[in-house]
Amino acid sequence: MDINHFKETIKPFFWVEHAGSFSVCLDVGSYKQEVFNTRADEGFEGNGYDWGSLAQVFLAEKRPDLGESIRFDPEGGMFCAYSSEGNKLQDFILDFKKACEDEAVITDLFSRAELD
Template structure:
């Protein structure tokens, strides 16, 4: 897949290439806030840690084949997933973004996310 096409498909996530690894990140806040607001009373804010928790459930349930090669490094203001395997990270973000765009799927996954 052409990298520019990938970048367009995964927005508002963004792709970063490093010398020996790859990252996909999201500035927390704004995208899918309505999902996180459903559990605000539990402490979810839609920050980077909350996104990592959601992404963990996604990996465990939908793409366990990627679990060994995808890692998360969230911060309060940013979600970040990284891997030395660019192809697997591309698979992850394309599938995760598709899940995020399906309201029923993302709500179901988020129902099992744990507050970090």
């Protein structure tokens, strides 16, 4: 896939290349906030840590083959996943974005996310 097409496909996530590693990030707060609102009474806010918890469930259940390659480094206002293997990180974010766009799938995955 052409890099520009890839970057468009994963929006609102964004791709960052570093020397020797790659990251995919999301400025949280507007994308899929309604999913997190369903568990606001439990303390979920839709912050970067909540996205990290959701992504961990996704990785464990849907893409365990990538579990050794993908790491998370969320912050309050940003979700961030990174890897030294760009192709594996691309596989992860393409599948994660697809899951995010399927309300039934993302709601089901989020039901097992744990508050960080």
